[in-house]
Structure formats: C-alpha cells, structure tokens
Amino acid sequence: MKKLFTGFNLLVCSFLLAQNNNDFGQISGNFQSDFQYYIEDTLIDPSGEANPDERVLGTGFLNLTYTKGNFIAGIRYENYQNQRVGLPAGYNSEGITYRYARFIKDGFDVTAGNYYEQFGSGLVLRTYEERGLGIDNNLDGLRLVYQPAAGINLKGIIGRQRNYFEKGDGLVRGFDAEWSLKPTLGWTGNTNLIIGGSFVSKYEAANDPELNLPENVGSGAIRVNLITGNFNIYGEYARKSTDPNAYNGYIF
Template identity: 40%
Template structure:
C-alpha cells in the first residue's frame, strides 16, 4: 500500500512540476509567420498573340508560400512551404512542384551562432558567396547544411559554412552538383578602433 501511495504521489508531483515548466516555456515562446499567394487566370487572346496552344489547358497558375518561425530565448527554428502549381507565366518551368524546401534550427549567443538546415549567407559584399531568395523572380539558392559564426572581439566576425545549394526541387545526389565550403573573416574598423 505504501508503494502504491508513493507511486501516486510521485506521479502527481512530477506532473505538476512538468506542467509548471511547460507553462513557463509557453510564456517565453514566440511564433511568427507569413504567407503569400500570387495567382493568374489565363485566357486565349488573339489580339496580343496568346493562343490556346500556348496556354496548353493550364488556365490557372499560382505561386504560393507560407513560413513559420518559432523562437524560445536563444533558440529558433522554422520552416517554409512552397507551391508552384503550375508556376506563373515567366517563371522557369523547373520550379513546378510543392513541398518544404526550407527547414532550419539556430542557436545564437552573444558571440556565437550555429545553424543547421537551410540558411542564407553572404561573404563580404557577395563577390565570392551570396545566397538569397527573391520571391518575385522565383529565385532561391539557399544552402542546406551548417553555418557557424564567432565574434571573438567586437568588430571581428568569423564565419564558416558547409552545404549544398538549392536547385529547384532536385535533391542533392553524389556528383550531381558541388558542395559549398567556405570561411570568411570580416572586420569593422569603426567598432575595433575606438575614436
């Protein structure tokens, strides 16, 4: 009987503590998101030279995305869903499809950050490495891998990246495209030298 009572008390106390901790985590958490939908309905118009054969039975096209970011203190994670069913006229047809191309998690402290998953990065002014996303052009060359940044002193930033660039919906396979590896050091003399 004492063992049963001890077990019940342990479960109740543990449940109360876990609930209190979970409640505290919920209070400190933030969730942000956004979405966009661009669509068009196409009709044949001989006056401007658009024929039924050009439309090819695809009268409606849309590009859409939705992204969610979760933050808890120094930790953040997110995902982005994209759909091009079919893509709008003027977009590369290889972009047709849907899925979650961007999933990531990041830890950031005062001098250090670590990211795994998909991320965007630029070394210096972008001549050697620049990844970015331009929604209205259908362009996204994010890296899928890992990134580390370290600021040993104010004004000196060290970065290291390793990953594969996104190429439409084509998954990375060995020898299909290159792996990006890089290291960057940036110095802001205005912060290093106090006037």
C-alpha cells in the same frame, strides 16, 4: 496572351504559448499566395501557342517560426499548382523547401539546415530568394558566425545549394573574415575603415571518363570599405580558379 495578376499576403500571426508562468516560446508565421488568370490574346499570340492549358495558375508559401530565448527554428512550405507562366520549369511540385534550427549566444551564431549568406558584395558567394523571378539558391548545411571582439566578424559555411526541389551535386565550403577598425580600436569621429577577405570552394565529383575535370574549384576575394562623413568608398577584388563546365564549353 493577357494575364491578370492577383496576389495576397495573408495571416501574419504570433501566438504566445505561455501557461502558469511557464514560457513555452513563441510561434509566428505568414502565408502568401499569388494567382494569375490568363485570357487569350489573339493579337500578340494568334496561334495560342503561348497560352497555358489552365486558365488559373498559382503559387503558395507558408512560413512558420518558433522562437524561445536564444533558440530559433523554422520551416517553409511551397506549392506550385501549377507554376505561373514565366517561372522556371523546375518549379512544378510542392513540399518543405526550407527548414532550419539556429542558436545565438555569447558571440556565437550557429545554424543547421537551410540558410542564406553573402560574403562581402557577393562576388564569391551570395545566396538569396527572389520569388517573383523564381530564384532561390539557399544552402542546406551548417553555418557558424563568431564575433570574438567588437568589430571582428568570422563566418564559416558548408552545404549544398538548392536546385528547385532538389539539391545540387556540388558541396560548397567557405570562410569569411571582416574587421571594422572603429569599434575595435576605439576611434572617435565619423570615419571607419572595414577590411575583409573571403574564400569559397566547391567540390563536385568528376564522373566524365573522357574529360580530366578538376573536382575542387576555389575562389577568393579581398575588400576594403572606407566610410567618412557622407562618403562611402568600397572596393573588392575576386579571383576564381579554372572551372570548366557545360556553360563555357569545358575550357581550362
């Protein structure tokens, strides 16, 4: 099966909603649509088994963001009609998959709704989107980021991960702290030492009457990053408690 890929990013726009010196904020948005046209290739697929029933498959994404002062809100609409070959089978619908409200002021950064977050290098927590691979594991819940002083960054999160057009059963909770010594201690020169630590817990009800499964699974990590001149040395150690599941054969 041969496939011709056509995609386009359309409409990156920004509107200033202001009238009579009243600032109503700003709305911005973008739209992306990816199409694939399939041509049967009898050399690599003689039976035509891998050839989709439809010649043209596509996906679409629409983002809208509203900003006013310290307040930001946004939504994302996704459409898979039907999903392109190579994407996970769970992407076969359409709807609002991402919506959030965010407020930033005086060192506080509060988000309610969907968000992406990463602790350290992502060993214990990393949520991200990769549309070309069909990956999006954003969290839906609350996130609080606080900077009490220069170089000190604290994060707290709680939420459920996206599972295609649904949410996962597990409740994810986490905390991360990072201290950059250079701005805090007023170091001069080109050397900085950054230390940090994370803890993430997942709660999921154990409904199997035949297995004694832990409902809370935790993982923690510590990290150190030394930056001096052109050298950057980073190390992180993580450990996770027992997490028996279908993928590891319910091994304790």
